[in-house]
Amino acid sequence: MAFSEDEVERYARHLVLSELGGPGQQALKRARVLIVGVGGVGAPAALYLAAAGVGTLGLIDDDVVGLSNLQRQIAFSTPEVGRPKVEAAAVRLGDLNPHVAIETFQERLTDANAAERIAAFDIVLDGTDDFATRHRVNAACVATGRPLVSGALGRWSGQVGVFAGRPCYQCLVSEAPPDAETCSRVGVVGALAGVVGAMAALEVIKLIAHAGEPLVGRLLLYDGLAGTARTVRIAADPGCPVCGG
């Protein structure tokens, strides 16, 4: 795939990076990335992945843009309140980079459609905030052999992890905690969504370009209030019902 003059100029800052360069940018152009949940994590991640030149972005979300989303989901603007998120995001991403093909799915990821949707893409970025969906995404990623980049946030802190085979997300979170917090209940600082979404997008880019050391089997924990981050190894659960032998 040859790049047009426009693309060479657009991706100039990537093309001079030794870890990306022409081959990395070509890999980005060939890649198909599915973003599950176009929200606090998914919306900023989608902007950076589109800007980076990922060839095909899939967006799955059944929700519409709400006024309370705009504090952190910077892919959307005020006139789009009430519009389906995948529709609004597709327009925004298409304006940002017309070289990116956008596939939209205005639906929830269910047991019935998860494997089919995920198998049609190379990498999955999960930014959803409910454990049932996260476990469903994880199970489908393990079953189809797709790497999963997972981002989560709440209040002032966030985390990003990459799962490729074993350990999987289910090893990390065996079941939904009974006191699971949601952003709508406990709140979240808007800028934190940008931090976590951008870190998740960065991990996707590293996986595609085989650059550096993706957070495979590791979890990066970012404490926004303290201004600190640490990375921990995720242990494989020998009895994991999803990835266990």
Ligand SMILES: [Zn+2]
């Ligand atoms: Zn597992």
